[in-house]
Amino acid sequence: MEISYERKIDLKLILSIIATGLMSFTGVVVETAMNVTFPTLMEQFNVGTSTVQWVTTGYLLVLAIIIPASSFLKKRFMTKHLFLFANIMFIIGTVLAATAPSFSLLLIGRILQGIGTGIALPLMYNIVLEQTPLNKLGLMMGIATLIIAVAPAAGPSLGGFIVYSFNWRMIFIVLLPILVLSFFIGLFSIRQVRPTEKVTFDWFEYVFLAIGFTCFIFAVSFAGIMGWGSFQVIGLFVLSIISLVVFYRHSKKNDAPIINLHVLQYKSFSFSVVALMLIQFICLGLGFLIPNYAQIVSGKNALVAGCILLPGCILGAILTPISGRLLDKFGAKKPILIGITFITISTLFYSIFALNMTILLFVLFYILFGIGQSFSTGNVMTNGLKQLPEKMNLDGNAVFNTIQQLAGAIGTSVVSTIVSTAQVKLPDDLAAATMLGSRNAFILLLILAFIAFFCLLRVLCYISSKKI
Template sequence: MTTTSAAEDAGTATAVAPAPPQVDAPAREPVAPPAPPAPSPAPSRGSATPWIISLLVLVTGMFMSVLDVSIVNVAIPSMQKDFGVTTDQIQWVSTAYSLALGVIVPASAWLGERLGLGRAYVVSLVAFGLGSALCGLAWDINSMIVFRILQAIPGGIIPVVALSMVYRLVPRERIGAAMGLYGLGIVFAPAVGPTLGGYLVEYVNWRLIFFINVPIGIIGAIAALMLLPLPKGSRGKRFDVLGFVSIATGLFSLLLALSEGESWGWTSYPVMILFTVGALCLALFVVIELEVDEPMLNVRVFKYWAFTNSLILIAVLSVGLFGVLFFIPLFLQQTQGLGAFDTGLLLLPQALVMGVLMPVAGRIYDRFGPRWPAVIGLSILAIGTWMLRDLGVDSSWSDLRYILMFRAIGMGLAMMPIMTGGISAVPPDQVSGASAFNNVTQRTAAAMGLAALTALLGSREAQQLSDTGGMMGMMPSATGGAASAAAAASSSGSGSGSGGGGGAAAATSQMLEHYMTYQQASAQAFVTALDNLMIVTSVLTAVGVVLACFLRSGPAPSSGGPAVVEA
């Protein structure tokens, strides 16, 4: 009985023991509620409508800044005529813009963090519109070059800031679809530039290609103020002066050497010195960024192989895209006598194909990851470029149009998954630096690839002319022969007017015949060299197919909010 009583007392004690926690529980419950307010901003950014609207605002600015690169190239001949300058002088309209971009792009990530991404984007849009207006008002070649530099500064900031904002506003599981829309500015804008530029130059006035940016910039800035988050920037990070000077000098030297190598000579002392200075400065930049506490660009992002691999593939795609966009219009206008606007119309279908496929490629990326769209897209691009190796003087325009559209399928499928997969592999806090490296790679690879392809085209063309019988030396001899024949006819014609006139006519006819033969040989040599160029580009793209096999397969890991939360 004592044992039972003790057990009952123990049971009673046990039953009563939980009572005190019930008394304390109400006191602890008020501590839990503060958690829900923290994620409250996430639904507005994670929901479909807000980030799509914000993305459209970003695409508008991105489209405008990238379009200006290709649309201006169409207007170069008209500018040259109006300003009355040489070809070397007018080329500085494009060269100055590229050099200024190379200097400002590395600092864009720091500017975005300092001002705040939204504010930097708005300021850049307004400044780009103002710079465009000044370019449209240029009165001579010197003023145009200065205004193009002023235009390039915000033009280099916009892509870096816009790409960083995409990754801060869009949920990670929807980043592929978002980048598919964002890619319209990167690929579709350069492709549609020749058509729009050709129409404005041929039927209106070349100055309109600059003035058209003014209303777009104003509307885009107003929309950004209304729809984009505009947080204050971070004031803590110091400006990395040594890093900026080293990378700006390096990129400036390389771009200048590549821009002027054809006219100065690729083995000339100025070009060789520029290449040496560029390489040394870029190496110094890496050393500085690894040592300073607050680097301008974190070069440690290259330890992520997925990101490094994506930059290599972006370089391959940039060479393929801008190489064809440059040489095919040249082929159509110089060899087949097509006008600027007609050339743009022939190139327009490929731009439309890329524009349609960009969003599709984004959805494919979200579901399957970057590997398969990149492999398939690069394979199509390599095959399509290989098909261009058979271009001839009398090639059909319809056949060329379909080949370009076939290539555009590959470009549309591959570009955005490669870029998105690379930047997604970088930690969220390093996205701004990664996007800056991304834009530097696009600009530099396009310039370097175009310069290298141009040099190869020139050497192959000269070799082809030499192989076809030394046609390069035909014109002087033909001209000299015609002149001597005309002189002989004139002297002999002093006594016989009709005979002299017949001799002069025969000499003129012979000279024209030799000139036509030379023109035909030159056109054939250009086409043959262009065919060789397409073979080289297709092989380079095929190497990219192998590298694409190492990209990630499968969808990106899901997250409940934006890829990077805006501070």
């Protein structure tokens, strides 16, 4: 089947991005909204910090497992069919989570949502990469990222308002009309611009990748309960490393690997991947730390805790397409440097003031982070993909999206483990323990911001040297 398509921005492209973007939006909204509900869920289901964080970590882990298959799925199946399947899975998961009588069923609902988002998120970026004129790629990637960037602004404030005014189940119920709207927009707008291929799927490779990711996340999560030196935690880390090594060695010999690791041979792309991974780690880490600090340490209600992130997320969402346009006009250097500088300054302030935080300081520092994220995330991804041959864009997109979700899962799990460890050491003073644990986590995020800064300097220096 031959399909002829001229790259252009038309109504169907816009509606396709909106349809897939709405699904991705609901995924991020519920992910960040649930962070605000953790104290409530801990009380209702009688679970601790290290357990309740699996509402987010489990969801992100499923994304990290599903997204590596996105390149295969996009080549093998019709784009519209993938979208409709993802949407239906998300709706089923949402209904189950909304009605869950136990924590385990809530977690199953979140896993089904993760399957839906894991398909929809890379699908949105693949549609942009396939159909957008190359001279408008930064702008359209910025618009696609804007849809995702708005979600962290809506998530915590929506979650806080709903928990304060109703109950946490309403968070899922209000998403259903958005998902239905997304379903019908996608049904009539998503088109096929490339023929499908009868590519094979290497289950051996995929299973070892999934085992590696899963064991790593479980090891980090259990460390907060059993200790980093426990036999179980060390055993999980070892099993994770062995599984990932098997995956790596097998994929290098495979002519059609699940994730084409040949993209990592391009140094500027590889450093971009590491930087984006660290930025996502920081983002999800802050998303966990700030609402919980506000409620447990500062004694604020869920509504106030949820609204702390709102100004920074809104400003970041507004700036995201503008920063993409700057990349199209002036290149990657300035917007990316502005972004990572603001992120580093933000994490520095959180580290310095961690033991004396007020709501105002949380808001101000997160505004700095929101500016940094808007100038960095989409542009790092766009610039990184530009360093690859066009035929590798699907593979590069799969790597970026996989790493982002894995980093988010690790970020949430690691910072919750750090806080949980402090709470175990000071069981009689939950507020003081949470404050100390948060301080330690903020310091870790600062270190990661410096590493991301270094990686992006390497990327920009490499690009400059190629132009000379």
